[in-house]
Amino acid sequence: MEPIWYPNPEEIQATRLFRFMEALGFRDYEAFYRYSVEELEDFYHQFFTHLGLPWRKPYERVIEGGFPLPRFFVGGRLNLVEAALRHDPSRLALLHETEDGQVRALSYGELQAEVARVAAGLKALGVERGDRVGLWLPMGLEAAVLLLATSWLGAIAIPIFSGYAAEAAAVRLKDAGAKLLVVQDGFLRRGRRVELLLEARKALALAETSDLLVVRRLGLPLEAGEVDYASLRGEPFPPEEMESMDPFMLIYTSGTTGRPKGTVHYHAGFPLKAALDLALLFDLREEDRLFWFTDLGWMMGPWAILGGLILGATVFLYDGAPDHPGPERLWRMVEAHRLTHLGLSPTLVRALIPFGEAPVRASDLSSLRVLGSTGEPWNLEPYLWFFRVVGEEKRPIVNYSGGTEISGGILGNVLLRPIKPMGFNTAVPGMAAAVLDEEGKPTQGRVGELAVLKPWPGMTKGFWQDEARYLDTYFGRFPGVWVHGDFALLDEEGHFFILGRSDDTLKVAGKRVGPAEVETAATRHPALKECAAIGVPHPVKGEAIVLFAVLKPGLTPSPALAEEVAEKVAEALGKPLRPEKVLFVPDLPKTRNAKVMRRVVRAAFLGQDPGDLSALENPEAVEAIRQAAGS
Template sequence: TSGTTGRPKGALHTHCGFPIKAAQDMLLGFDIRQKDVLYWVTDMGWMMGPWEVLGATLLGATMVLYEGALDFPGPDRLWSLVERHRVSVLGVSPTLIRGLMRHGSAPAEQHDLSTLRILGSTGEPWNPDPWLWFFHTAGRGRLPIINYSGGTETSGGLVTGNVLTPLKPCSFSGAVPGIAADVVDEKGTSIRGQVGELVVREPWIGMTRGFWKDPDRYFQTYWSRFPDVWVHGDWAAVDEDGLWYILGRSDDTIKIAGKRLGPAEVESVLVGHPAVSEAAAIGVPDPIKGEALVCFCVLRPGSQGSEKLREELRGMVAEQMGKPLKPEILKFLEDLPKTRNAKIMRRIIRAAYLNQDPGDLSALENPQSVEAVRRAL
């Protein structure tokens, strides 16, 4: 598993479950067929690597595997791969798109992307601005972005988009076919129009048989909250149109003066500023409010981390989310600690901020970023 919440876990799968689940999701969610060329930008050590290989192989599609940076020798590397290999289905992470946005749309406009018919995304919640940039730059304002979220333990997705129904930015159409997903409150009652826990109420093909040599941790992680209900560990919501949203890990929850919020809500506001490329939000102990909000921002090339910009960003959060949620501290960094599959490791940022032991770092892609957090304080 990714290791964003602690030591990476070995998820045990069967030779039938994982491949069938991967192929099923590709076919029903992404409409992948034998004629398609699939390129999902991923690390082969992340579950999306085997997912791509097994799913595409079973469906008879062609896959593209590329080893190396996507901004070398130039910022158009991804788009040149799409053109050269006539990719029809392109999968990315929101973090990758935020990085490509720094270079503008010109690198993509240099290449023929007409073979693309489906765009995909997984790994973390979107912010509206990167989603719309990807939609207009790669999708030319007409291709669907199939949002896909699940995990290593589930052999793929729990919620997905599809090519048949309308979508809003950052949304999912609903549960993956074959998944009895639901959103529940702290008592396990189904809710709509509110943020709750993502759960699954029935078994599905591809569910893990447990954690490798650690059955107690497996039970505690997924089965200890509600009887016979899988609790996935993500915040989710369903809106008035029936569209679903994933709002981040429930163990990243920030509680300020009795209000519970996910870091993605704050990060979305910050990334909406034209100077900000990436952001991370954490909660730290506060004697009055329980927790205080601390934010870290990576700026776009050409932007300077001035005191004026710092106050402008703090004010944006207060204006859009309420004065009690105004960040107590906002720092500028060159990079954020991430896993190899580009997920922000907020637990490590929080540990560095509090000068605590960060725990297992085996999933960390850029160890130098931890010291950078400490130096920024």
């Protein structure tokens, strides 16, 4: 596959990455990347010295020990809030728009004052260093302030997805032993009031947590013992001095089995990795405005807030649906707020395509400089639409793949190299990534397991109170190697491609194929809005493909249409990969950030336990799949 985007020399020399390389004596990116993984300690030391982080006490070593439990910035002491808020007080830090169009903003000086106020108020409520605090809010100013305020006093934040019901939130609060839950009383979603406070009260009872602090967006009345966020007061104090690996956040991720995993992140880990990736991949600068469509409960929410602030940029927060009141909503916000960086998931892009190009063309997107994408593999047509229509065939798409446990990316795109559709033109600097064959040896030109061979600052400190599960999850396959759980391909020109999660990837008659390839072929049929491909047991082939398809509005399912869709796949991928079945459903199970949960589709089809469904925005889609499977 040939590249679709090429940098020009002037753009290359203006990037943060090139200027950092040049300061170290490099002009060749490949040589710089080799240095970044062969001289890990020097690379990370040089980058964070370059950023000018305000250490209270300098570290003695960048990395001590190897996998599975290394330590980072040993002996160093700091508080991540000082790193995030050290910039010119007059510069714009946060910009927030609600679904009903209210806009608020905070400069760096105003943000620091508000964080200090809230931290003092939390301390007055009895929150102390090391206590866990649940943060159950949509993306907004208060979400960012509370994330920073808990870190200011040395407590540990537990971001909770704003779309959860009481039981899902309670599981996380109870596992973490939360002392306090902060909740926004509600928000608007597609014009409807979502009264989150009612769910929070149920969650508190289930989690056996007594204290509730309420941000009153909808003005719901409080009950006895509940504290109004606006009334927080306390004696001001400076940010707590923390050791580099003192935890500041637990992010819970859903698994296919068992309880959710609480990934442990520390002051000199997650925020610094986020800043590094935003600087070197996305070229985020102080004058830029970053918007990633996400939620506080997903890794990309804290990632955008903390990474963006550490770099001194403006972080745009949106609390609402991407297509309400109409399909032009996203693009009008880009125009109105002069956003420079826009991050969307492939599934969200697919959901926007049926509205056509007109809503995009109607807005002035001239401020946009970089597009971003993460969450799942692309298929070709939506990628090209994003590049052609939103990117106007000139803006790079920084494809980005890693995860919550990584604190950012393993693979990405730098703006110094050509970019191939759906691909990654590099492993992230400082990430010693490789594709491993079945014996654990690096391979090129063949599909294998994506792995990281050396530790990096930002890797999770483990799972909360479950070290054995952590070691088994990432180090159980090949000793001393982090195996991420993605199937990937490294081509002969050094570009990576993600084919899907190891447990999503299909192996039909000995041929391995990513579900995204099947879905790309199927959606070439003009009747399909979107689809999900899964592998199911087959007595001859080992696995067969079953495709769940969502039709465009106004179209009716039929056996003939199912045959046409299956034939589209066969034409593109060959007859052995023709789906055994094409089943039509009204919707696919998705998370709030529009990621399709293929493991849930497969489990529902096979009548198995689908595991943790708390992240789903539309759980009714699971029952529709079960019904389709039985028809």
